[in-house]
Amino acid sequence: MIPTHIVADLHSHSTASDGTLLPTEVVTRAAGNDVDILALTDHDTTAGLDEAYCSANDNRIRLIPGIELSATWQGRLLHIIGLDIDPEHPPLKEGIRMLTMMRESRAVEMGKRLARAGYTNTYENARRLAGDGNITRTHFARYLIEIGAAKDFTDVFKRFLVRGKPGYYHVNWSSMEDAVAWITSAGGIAVIAHPLRYKLTANWLNRILTAFRETGGEGMEVVCGRNTPDDNVRSALFARKHGLLASQGSDFHEPGKWVELGKLAQLPDGMIPVWQHWMPR
Ligand code: AMP
Ligand code: MN
Ligand code: MN
Ligand code: MN
Numbered sequence: 001m002i003p004t005h006i007v008a009d010l011h012s013h014s015t016a017s018d019g020t021l022l023p024t025e026v027v028t029r030a031a032g033n034d035v036d037i038l039a040l041t042d043h044d045t046t047a048g049l050d051e052a053y054c055s056a057n058d059n060r061i062r063l064i065p066g067i068e069l070s071a072t073w074q075g076r077l078l079h080i081i082g083l084d085i086d087p088e089h090p091p092l093k094e095g096i097r098m099l100t101m102m103r104e105s106r107a108v109e110m111g112k113r114l115a116r117a118g119y120t121n122t123y124e125n126a127r128r129l130a131g132d133g134n135i136t137r138t139h140f141a142r143y144l145i146e147i148g149a150a151k152d153f154t155d156v157f158k159r160f161l162v163r164g165k166p167g168y169y170h171v172n173w174s175s176m177e178d179a180v181a182w183i184t185s186a187g188g189i190a191v192i193a194h195p196l197r198y199k200l201t202a203n204w205l206n207r208i209l210t211a212f213r214e215t216g217g218e219g220m221e222v223v224c225g226r227n228t229p230d231d232n233v234r235s236a237l238f239a240r241k242h243g244l245l246a247s248q249g250s251d252f253h254e255p256g257k258w259v260e261l262g263k264l265a266q267l268p269d270g271m272i273p274v275w276q277h278w279m280p281r
Pocket of ligand 1: 018043069136137138153154158214253258
């Protein structure tokens with residue numbers, strides 16, 4: 001029997017990148033929150049998926065293998081989610097290898113810049129906090145908060161980690177075209193993550209969505225973590241205008257911060273869910 005209401009959360013992070021929970025813990029927590037279909041989408045890595053699969057079997061939750069790729073389009077940062085990818089597909093693996101190296105060398109540069117601003121050994125400490133996972137700005141943020149350089153995430157990003165600030169180091173990630181091609185050639189669906197978080201004008205967003213669609217992108221996050229109800233409605237209009245499937249995800253990183261796994265508003269009426277063909281277990 002097909003359940004009438006499926007809870008899908010198609011954007012989440014684990015210790016494989018900047019989440020604080022192990023992949024197994026993310027899955028167990030999602031199951032506890034009655035999530036039927038979960039995608040683990042770590043930044044530029046699929047390293048958490050094997051572990052997540054074991055836990056998904058135990059918890060009777062449908063796990064969609066995913067990733068959140070860092071991309072650049074006309075100098076702007078874009079996050080592109082790949083859903084239902086084959087993580088062993090060679091071009092995707094090569095893209096992941098390249099992005100992971102870029103993350104590491106960017107982090108070293110961030111450390112040098114922060115040292116010039118008087119904050120020493122931030123790379124070493126961010127690296128420690130990242131464990132075996134991909135290093136991100138979030139790890140620098142956690143360390144800077146730990147040493148009292150900033151009071152919270154909002155504060156630390158605003159003062160240290162965004163363009164023009166001492167810990168920011170610009171890199172051009174993969175092109176949008178490459179990121180979409182790696183995902184689609186790996187059998188996946190490419191979804192633009194949190195489109196309203198890029199602070200773009202409607203014109204720019206339309207341009208990006210047009211280009212994304214033309215290169216083979218199929219979906220857009222309509223309901224996501226930090227959206228207001230108005231944001232959801234606005235996103236739905238963009239999705240419809242561009243003929244994009246609707247995705248939804250919490251962008252969960254850690255308990256007690258931002259949005260909890262599976263706690264999402266319903267998709268606005270008339271949207272075609274990206275998970276339309278995926279059955280819960
Ligand atoms: P990176 O991909 O290494 O540039 O790091 C980006 C990550 O930093 C995002 O995925 C978020 O988890 C986090 N992040 C970015 N901006 C903020 C912010 N203003 N507050 C909290 N976390 C943020
Ligand atoms: Mn993140
Ligand atoms: Mn993102
Ligand atoms: Mn994310």
